[in-house]
Amino acid sequence: MKKSLEKPNIINVEVVACSQLFTIEAVDLTFSNGVRRIYERMKPCDHEAVMIVPILGYNLILIQEYAVGLDSYQLTFPKGRIDFGENAFEAADRELKEEVGFGAARIEVLGKLTMAPSYFSHRMTIVVAEGLYERKLQGDEPEPLIIYRWPLDNLLELLNKPDFREARNVSALFMVREWLVSQGRLNY
Amino acid sequence: MKKSLEKPNIINVEVVACSQLFTIEAVDLTFSNGVRRIYERMKPCDHEAVMIVPILGYNLILIQEYAVGLDSYQLTFPKGRIDFGENAFEAADRELKEEVGFGAARIEVLGKLTMAPSYFSHRMTIVVAEGLYERKLQGDEPEPLIIYRWPLDNLLELLNKPDFREARNVSALFMVREWLVSQGRLNY
Numbered sequence: 553m554k555k556s557l558e559k560p561n562i563i564n565v566e567v568v569a570c571s572q573l574f575t576i577e578a579v580d581l582t583f584s585n586g587v588r589r590i591y592e593r594m595k596p597c598d599h600e601a602v603m604i605v606p607i608l609g610y611n612l613i614l615i616q617e618y619a620v621g622l623d624s625y626q627l628t629f630p631k632g633r634i635d636f637g638e639n640a641f642e643a644a645d646r647e648l649k650e651e652v653g654f655g656a657a658r659i660e661v662l663g664k665l666t667m668a669p670s671y672f673s674h675r676m677t678i679v680v681a682e683g684l685y686e687r688k689l690q691g692d693e694p695e696p697l698i699i700y701r702w703p704l705d706n707l708l709e710l711l712n713k714p715d716f717r718e719a720r721n722v723s724a725l726f727m728v729r730e731w732l733v734s735q736g737r738l739n740y
Numbered sequence: 741m742k743k744s745l746e747k748p749n750i751i752n753v754e755v756v757a758c759s760q761l762f763t764i765e766a767v768d769l770t771f772s773n774g775v776r777r778i779y780e781r782m783k784p785c786d787h788e789a790v791m792i793v794p795i796l797g798y799n800l801i802l803i804q805e806y807a808v809g810l811d812s813y814q815l816t817f818p819k820g821r822i823d824f825g826e827n828a829f830e831a832a833d834r835e836l837k838e839e840v841g842f843g844a845a846r847i848e849v850l851g852k853l854t855m856a857p858s859y860f861s862h863r864m865t866i867v868v869a870e871g872l873y874e875r876k877l878q879g880d881e882p883e884p885l886i887i888y889r890w891p892l893d894n895l896l897e898l899l900n901k902p903d904f905r906e907a908r909n910v911s912a913l914f915m916v917r918e919w920l921v922s923q924g925r926l927n928y
Binding site for chain 2: 559571572574576583587592593619620622623663666669670672673674695708711720723726733740
């Protein structure tokens with residue numbers, strides 16, 4: 553059962569398909585036991601992303617936005633790409649202003665998440681934002697996002713909503729709950 | 741702030757790139773306020789997936805497998821596609837036999853997760869598997885997967901491991917913890 557974790561040897565990486573947004577690579581590699589495979593993956597990207605869990609009074613703030621992958625509106629915490637020259641805190645503050653219309657006086661990192669690493673290099677930093685004050689920045693949203701408040705004392709009930717099932721959002725909800733409990737601000 | 745959730749009108753869907761594994765569509769649509777956009781997404785797929793959280797005695801079982809998206813070994817609960825003609829329970833039992841070498845006498849659904857629905861239609865059912873017995877099925881793994889046990893009484897410490905950060909795995913860990921607590925088998 554035991555073996556050392558000797559990484560496969562990558563022999564060749566080739567772009568096999570490309571659109572405006574996606575670049576797909578075929579990676580030709582040999583495992584340490586000699587087995588050769590070609591795997592497809594999304595070309596690794598330097599840009600990381602950030603998701604913000606905003607707390608305003610005794611509520612979390614979420615947005616409802618159209619998601620074309622499922623062709624439906626979904627509940628999500630605000631999120632976005634960390635632009636060149638930004639750190640996660642600056643990106644979080646900017647995205648919050650663009651998507652929700654709030655700046656944040658206090659931002660703290662809850663953790664980092666990846667997503668289906670057999671195909672993607674996606675990395676997202678999850679932060680909690682407090683000390684909110686009204687400040688709107690113009691984003692690139694095609695329509696005004698609908699702001700949604702969810703009470704802290706009923707946190708996990710959010711999991712019963714069929715439009716709140718996205719894995720990074722679900723993780724973030726549990727992470728902020730642990731954080732609030734650890735501070736004595738919430739009981740299980 | 742309030743507006744009705746009138747879905748955008750999809751005018752055209754066109755395949756713009758295609759590889760062995762991925763088909764990318766450009767979706768031309770008009771939002772209810774008249775704004776027109778073209779969004780790219782992965783072509784929606786009928787196949788759903790399943791992730792299995794196996795419990796054996798006082799341990800969770802995970803596997804370490806190579807993930808080419810991050811070019812590194814990652815800790816993950818066993819998972820896989822639900823094949824044609826299978827339901828989530830049958831797929832879970834098969835994947836567990838292929839990846840871990842166990843069948844399961846009891847499988848229960850913990851929840852459903854999506855993943856980045858702005859781009860993907862991915863849907864994954866999370867199940868917990870108990871009553872495990874040794875039974876190996878041949879899978880398509882290029883090398884034997886390394887089996888990893890993690891004690892139930894130390895559940896959330898798993899989040900401190902840098903190779904356990906995948907959002908569906910993190911969600912599944914929290915979900916099985918809630919399930920165990922709700923049955924009186926674990927305390928927070």
